[in-house]
Amino acid sequence: MIMRMDERMTRVLRKALITAMALLAAGCGQSQREPVTVNDAWANATPVGATVAGVYLEISVGQPDTLLAASTTVADHIEMHTSSEENGMMKMRPLPTVQLVPARPFTFAPGGAHFMLMDLRQPLAAGMKFPMTLEFEKAGERTVQVEVVEPGSR
Template identity: 65%
Template sequence: MIHLLRNLALVSIVLIAAGCDRIGAPVRVDDAWANATPAGATVAAVYMKITTKDADTLLSATTTVADHIEMHTNSEQNGMMQMRPLSNVPLEAGEPFTFAPGGAHFMLVELRQPLTAGLRFPMTLQFQHAPAQTVQVQVVELGSR
């Protein structure tokens, strides 16, 4: 009887593992991009789409090309666009969250180098639950998208 229980436990562990595998990686990041920066710029915005398998919270981000990264959102107040810092970003299970122009964005502060079109640079995202993810951000010509 003990053996049977142990085998049943093993079978369910294997099934759970297989299930996880079918759903895929804990975090999926699509289309990470940034506009090229004008000469002398010290900040730049980065956009991307983030989907987590389970509910999670995006806590922070870092990159080699800037001193630090803030998360911001744009909101309209009395007809004025205002940028507001986000201390974190809640992510719903399986629901993509999109950082996009006019809305939420990552703000690279104190750029260490200009972002030139064609450049790819790494950005690392920290989550409350999922392991940290490093993604490559594609820099595009200003105004090309």
């Protein structure tokens, strides 16, 4: 009699445990659904005759990853740069790749890291949007829409 009770309890507990693990697995799956999130991609409108333009955005990752490269239809190619002030002059240096870690969003912003669109194929006009594709080592490619704004508006 006591044995039978134990067996039943074990069965109930096992069932509860399996349900709990299934819920846990579902929860984990949900948090890993977006390995990479790219937010707030924007660029300043370009003056007449400009051949380069900067693009800024923020990247969050759910797992460690590396940003390898970027491309767009509106420019021949894109370089990644960092800027820093040296002797009162802003200097840009190539940024070959960007290491990304969870819980530390990486921001491309004026005066810091930025994407540099090289050899623009068309001027960037305020109000327009254009696609830019980011290539990650693990997450693969992500295409975002870059919003072009009036210079000085943000």
